Amino acid sequence: MRATKPPSMVLPAAARERTAVTPAPLRAVTRSTATHAQAHELWAGVHLAGIDAGRLVRLAERAQQFTPRVSLAPPDGLLLEVRGSLHLFAGMAGLRAAFTGECLHLKVQPVLAFAPTPLAALIAARAGKAFEVPDPAQLTGQLAPLPLSVLRWPQDTLARLSGDQFGLILLSERESARITAFAETIRRTLRAPITFRDREIF
Numbered sequence: 001m002r003a004t005k006p007p008s009m010v011l012p013a014a015a016r017e018r019t020a021v022t023p024a025p026l027r028a029v030t031r032s033t034a035t036h037a038q039a040h041e042l043w044a045g046v047h048l049a050g051i052d053a054g055r056l057v058r059l060a061e062r063a064q065q066f067t068p069r070v071s072l073a074p075p076d077g078l079l080l081e082v083r084g085s086l087h088l089f090a091g092m093a094g095l096r097a098a099f100t101g102e103c104l105h106l107k108v109q110p111v112l113a114f115a116p117t118p119l120a121a122l123i124a125a126r127a128g129k130a131f132e133v134p135d136p137a138q139l140t141g142q143l144a145p146l147p148l149s150v151l152r153w154p155q156d157t158l159a160r161l162s163g164d165q166f167g168l169i170l171l172s173e174r175e176s177a178r179i180t181a182f183a184e185t186i187r188r189t190l191r192a193p194i195t196f197r198d199r200e201i202f
Helices: 053-065 083-088 092-105 118-126 136-143 176-191
Strands: 043-047 070-073 077-081 111-115 156-162 165-170 194-196 199-201
Touching (some): 053 077, 053 092, 077 118, 083 092, 092 111, 118 136, 165 176
Antiparallel strands (some): 043 077
């Protein structure tokens, strides 16, 4: 086996240098503004339930025989960019079989998913969906049924979507009546006038 370097972060093309072992920054699940190079990437997301940190690092190092672009997604995941490696393994099925063999040597059972973005591949693997979706156009339909919990976001998340549009993920509530009441409270608050210099602004 050839000598390997420590697995690195996924970095932009302009700054792609090998670094110490670091969690991988994940791109958006889908991104319409992807560059031409990114549009042709294919990522293998790997979920390894119950793996410890030491074996995760060792597996990441062994994974570099499949591709030089290997990233840790602690505590139990890996990401591999494999588009350029497929021909060496007769496609995704062959690469899946070879990588699974490496995992079994370390006594861990992997779930592998293939997708055009790293986050899509990783969350599919976490959800136990070992799909192979190289086409970005098919990604939404495959990801939509997955539970939000696989994103491992904080309990409640507020994010700006664009302009004056915001999205709220409310994971701390499960009862539909309470969620509806919360949404109505937000609506009333946003519709309430603001007093500025003795004038009400709607």
